[in-house]
Amino acid sequence: MTKYEKRIYEIVNQSSSHMTVEQIYHILKADFPSVVLATVYNNLNKLYRNRLINKISMEGMPDRYDRIVKHDHIVCQNCGKLTDIQFEDLTETLKKQFGADFLSYDLKVFYVCPDCRKKLGADKNIHGYTNSMY
Amino acid sequence: MTKYEKRIYEIVNQSSSHMTVEQIYHILKADFPSVVLATVYNNLNKLYRNRLINKISMEGMPDRYDRIVKHDHIVCQNCGKLTDIQFEDLTETLKKQFGADFLSYDLKVFYVCPDCRKKLGADKNIHGYTNSMY
DNA sequence: AATAATTTTAGAATGATTCTAATGATTGGT
DNA sequence: ACCAATCATTAGAATCATTCTAAAATTATT
Numbered sequence: 001m002t003k004y005e006k007r008i009y010e011i012v013n014q015s016s017s018h019m020t021v022e023q024i025y026h027i028l029k030a031d032f033p034s035v036v037l038a039t040v041y042n043n044l045n046k047l048y049r050n051r052l053i054n055k056i057s058m059e060g061m062p063d064r065y066d067r068i069v070k071h072d073h074i075v076c077q078n079c080g081k082l083t084d085i086q087f088e089d090l091t092e093t094l095k096k097q098f099g100a101d102f103l104s105y106d107l108k109v110f111y112v113c114p115d116c117r118k119k120l121g122a123d124k125n126i127h128g129y130t131n132s133m134y
Numbered sequence: 135m136t137k138y139e140k141r142i143y144e145i146v147n148q149s150s151s152h153m154t155v156e157q158i159y160h161i162l163k164a165d166f167p168s169v170v171l172a173t174v175y176n177n178l179n180k181l182y183r184n185r186l187i188n189k190i191s192m193e194g195m196p197d198r199y200d201r202i203v204k205h206d207h208i209v210c211q212n213c214g215k216l217t218d219i220q221f222e223d224l225t226e227t228l229k230k231q232f233g234a235d236f237l238s239y240d241l242k243v244f245y246v247c248p249d250c251r252k253k254l255g256a257d258k259n260i261h262g263y264t265n266s267m268y
Numbered sequence: 269a270a271t272a273a274t275t276t277t278a279g280a281a282t283g284a285t286t287c288t289a290a291t292g293a294t295t296g297g298t
Numbered sequence: 299a300c301c302a303a304t305c306a307t308t309a310g311a312a313t314c315a316t317t318c319t320a321a322a323a324t325t326a327t328t
Contacts, residue, residue, distance in 0.1 A: 002275065002325090021315080036277055041316065043275095059191040060285085062315055077237050087231050090224075094243060097221050102245040103211050109228060111236040136293095136306065155284080170308055175285065177306090194316085196284060275324070280317105287312070294305075 005043045007031060012044075012053045018064045018082045056082070056106075070104075076113035078120065085109070139177045141165060146178075146187045152198045152216050190216070204238075210247035212254065219243070 001009070011027050012019065019027075025040045044065055047053045054066040056073070061080060072087045087107060094105060112120070135143070145161050146153065153161075159174045178199055181187045188200040190207070192214060206221045221241060228239060246254070 004276085034277090038278080038317085039276055045317095055193040057191040057193040059189040059197050061191075063193050074232070074236070085232070087228060094221060098208070098219070098243060098245075100245070102208070102243050104244045106240075106242045106244070108240045109232060109236050110238045110240070111232075111234070138306080168308090172286085172309080173307055179286095270328085272327070273325080275322100277322075278320100280319080282317070283315085285312105285314080288310090290308085292305105292307070295303085297302090298300090 002043075004028070004032070004035065004039055005046065008040065008043045009047055009052060012047070012065045013067045017066050017084070018056065020062045020064055022062070024065065058082070072107045072109070074109045074111055076116055077110045078112050078116035081113050081115075083113075136177075138162070138166070138169065138173055139180065142174065142177045143181055143186060146181070146199045147201045151200050151218070152190065154196045154198055156196070158199065192216070206241040206243070208243045208245055210250055211244045212246050212250035215247055215249075217247075 007028060008024060011024055021037070021040055021044060024044070025035075025037050028035055028040060044053070048055050048065075052068065054068050056064045056066050058064070058075070058080060064082070070089070072085050074083050074085050075081070087109075090105060090107070095101065141162060142158060145158055155171070155174055155178060158178070159169075159171050162169055162174060178187070182189050182199075186202065188202050190198045190200050192198070192209070195214060198216070204223070206219050208217050208219050209215070221243075224239060224241070229235065
């Protein structure tokens with residue numbers, strides 16, 4: 001592991017996770033002012049290839065990186081904010097239904113975060129929401 | 135609804151779903167040879183804003199569009215192929231744990247598709263797979 | 269130390285998506 | 299039917315995220 005790979009791995013494994021490449025780049029630059037964006041991409045890709053970190057994809061937004069420890073996410077439908085949450089493990093339930101083994105799963109729950117609820121007005125019905133959407 | 139919006143909505147709601155903007159554009163061009171890519175983006179965004187279609191995001195790949203009827207996806211970790219699947223509805227389970235109402239959820243299960251399993255050799259251990267990953 | 273292998277760098281290139289400004293079509297009011 | 303207002307479409311430039319390329323620097327191997 002090179003110094004860059006090591007530090008990038010550390011950065012991703014901090015609590016304020018879900019960082020974009022750009023954000024990771026800025027933090028890394030504090031320690032190594034001469035580092036270049038391509039290096040961050042290279043190392044993140046390598047770490048991801050080796051499954052040492054995780055990649056989260058959200059429509060429209062740049063990819064984000066996350067620590068590998070199993071957890072789920074809630075996502076604000078309005079502002080896109082991503083927050084960690086720990087739902088009960090679904091592996092067994094899904095394996096039974098899938099009929100075979102699988103590698104992993106990714107669960108995102110969409111809601112409207114408190115901030116957005118306030119801004120949008122408590123009475124307003126967001127996006128024609130119905131319970132059975134999706 | 136304009137003719138473009140209507141046709142794009144139809145296209146997305148066909149079974150061979152999960153199309154990229156580019157693919158939708160090509161199909162649409164068969165009917166309306168003069169249509170332009172920006173129009174496809176405009177209409178897909180509008181349909182998505184009004185929650186008439188769904189957007190799927192996968193790291194690296196361009197966004198894909200999907201019909202709104204609730205279903206889940208299995209994704210090949212190796213080639214990225216996306217297939218529909220219908221797991222049992224988790225709304226109630228999750229709502230209980232979340233402690234509140236939410237809008238929807240998105241569940242992706244990662245596995246290695248039969249084609250890739252063949253190509254990679256049945257014995258090979260994919261990506262240092264462990265059962266509790268993610 | 270010499271050579272090979274790997275990483276980093278800088279910047280160009282690519283791909284996806286949005287933006288802008290002009291033009292064209294549709295709709296509502298009189 | 300006419301005009302204004304609104305909305306959709308077009309073309310192309312602009313932007314943003316990401317990858318690629320080739321050279322330079324660093325690290326590991328013999």
